[in-house]
Amino acid sequence: MQDSKFAKGMTGLIHHPYTPPAGFAAPQPGVFKASTVYFPSVADMRQMEWKDKSAYTYGLHGTPTTYTLEERLCTLEGGRQCLLVPSGLAALATVALALLHSGDEVLLPDNAYGPNKALAEGELHHYGITHQWYDPMNLQDLASKISPRTRLVWLEAPGSVSMEFPDLPEMVRLCRAQGVWCALDNTWGAGLAFKPFDLLGDGSGGQGTLAVDISAHALTKYPSGGGDVLMGSVITRDPALHLKIKLCHMRLGLGVGANDAETVLRSLPSIALRYAAHDQTARALAAWWQAQAQCVQVLHPALAGAPGHAHWQAVCEHTPGTGLAAGLFSVILDARYACAQVDAFCDHLKLFKIGYSWGGPVSLVVPYDLAAMRQSWPAHLQRGTLVRFSAGLESAQDLIGDLSQALQDHLPVL
Numbered sequence: 369m370q371d372s373k374f375a376k377g378m379t380g381l382i383h384h385p386y387t388p389p390a391g392f393a394a395p396q397p398g399v400f401k402a403s404t405v406y407f408p409s410v411a412d413m414r415q416m417e418w419k420d421k422s423a424y425t426y427g428l429h430g431t432p433t434t435y436t437l438e439e440r441l442c443t444l445e446g447g448r449q450c451l452l453v454p455s456g457l458a459a460l461a462t463v464a465l466a467l468l469h470s471g472d473e474v475l476l477p478d479n480a481y482g483p484n485k486a487l488a489e490g491e492l493h494h495y496g497i498t499h500q501w502y503d504p505m506n507l508q509d510l511a512s513k514i515s516p517r518t519r520l521v522w523l524e525a526p527g528s529v530s531m532e533f534p535d536l537p538e539m540v541r542l543c544r545a546q547g548v549w550c551a552l553d554n555t556w557g558a559g560l561a562f563k564p565f566d567l568l569g570d571g572s573g574g575q576g577t578l579a580v581d582i583s584a585h586a587l588t589k590y591p592s593g594g595g596d597v598l599m600g601s602v603i604t605r606d607p608a609l610h611l612k613i614k615l616c617h618m619r620l621g622l623g624v625g626a627n628d629a630e631t632v633l634r635s636l637p638s639i640a641l642r643y644a645a646h647d648q649t650a651r652a653l654a655a656w657w658q659a660q661a662q663c664v665q666v667l668h669p670a671l672a673g674a675p676g677h678a679h680w681q682a683v684c685e686h687t688p689g690t691g692l693a694a695g696l697f698s699v700i701l702d703a704r705y706a707c708a709q710v711d712a713f714c715d716h717l718k719l720f721k722i723g724y725s726w727g728g729p730v731s732l733v734v735p736y737d738l739a740a741m742r743q744s745w746p747a748h749l750q751r752g753t754l755v756r757f758s759a760g761l762e763s764a765q766d767l768i769g770d771l772s773q774a775l776q777d778h779l780p781v782l
């Protein structure tokens with residue numbers, strides 16, 4: 369084929385001289401995008417290794433941008449290896465698909481993140497992997513459900529929606545003693561409230577350290593901080609376990625876009641400040657709810673008397689008064705209010721928006737049908753209608769004003 373003038377011009381455009389900038393020291397790392405990565409020679413192509421990150425070989429295998437984010441997340445959570453996936457749910461699914469085979473069993477807490485339970489009931493069930501739900505507040509129940517077929521135990525602290533904080537150290541010890549992997553959904557703690565690879569907070573980091581095997585994190589929440597990115601991470605500190613998950617990750621073709629990775633890199637330096645602000649506001653709101661006659665129980669692990677409060681203290685509050693918690697809590701409203709009244713209360717909030725997910729600047733509210741989400745109504749919960757709040761970064765006084773107006777108009781004191 370004869371080169372057209374157009375193709376000649378295009379070739380010049382595509383092979384335009386380009387040298388990445390040197391000596392350009394700026395606060396944010398550059399954003400590197402690639403599917404293709406060039407090799408200097410065929411011999412180099414054959415010999416370069418991506419599994420240990422000693423070379424770049426293909427966009428899906430990692431870029432300078434994703435490696436940078438992975439390293440920073442390891443620093444945040446205290447792990448050694450990290451994989452990025454397109455959502456928090458993909459992180460949970462990657463762990464399950466990498467570790468479980470037909471005939472194995474996985475145990476999940478009854479208060480696990482709902483879609484993780486749906487994964488067990490759906491794909492895992494189809495692949496011949498069985499599951500059982502355990503009572504997160506009853507160590508004996510977990511112990512009795514571990515069998516020779518159990519390969520993986522999921523932990524969540526606190527549990528989704530009902531916010532019970534389990535006895536993480538004892539659960540991890542139990543998994544260790546039984547030789548099963550324990551994976552934590554660490555989205556709530558975010559690497560800030562406690563260290564998943566140093567649960568006792570003794571910082572020894574050695575063999576004696578009490579650590580989960582895997583920490584999965586929905587970066588969608590606090591690391592993103594904007595309500596505008598979906599991403600997840602899987603962090604480990606054992607190279608063999610990491611490689612097992614990494615090979616599955618590669619075979620499934622999971623990867624994240626550089627622009628999304630950049631967004632998380634940009635938000636990460638402020639995560640501790642934002643987390644503390646969400647925490648303070650949530651505690652102010654939770655304390656206010658405790659004084660409202662319409663509310664029969666406030667579920668927030670840092671509140672004295674809340675389910676699992678002592679476990680939260682043990683893991684998150686190594687020095688009294690210093691413990692951190694995320695900006696999430698739930699309330700149980702008096703069972704005598706009709707569902708439609710609770711819905712109207714939520715509808716008439718102005719600052720709180722109705723929506724899933726959390727970790728962004730805007731406060732959110734969602735009413736949940738807890739009875740439909742649990743094996744049975746947990747004994748430590750009062751009966752009533754559960755509403756979950758995520759505190760954003762607005763002023764706590766303004767948020768309380770918003771709650772007050774909607775409460776007065778739609779849930780009059782009985």
Ligand SMILES: *Cc1c(COP(=O)(O)O)cnc(C)c1O
Pocket residue numbers: 454455456457458481528553555556586587588589598599600725
């Ligand atoms: C949001 C969330 C996830 C899933 O994150 P996505 O990015 O929305 O898929 C997983 N676990 C917990 C506890 C979460 O709150």
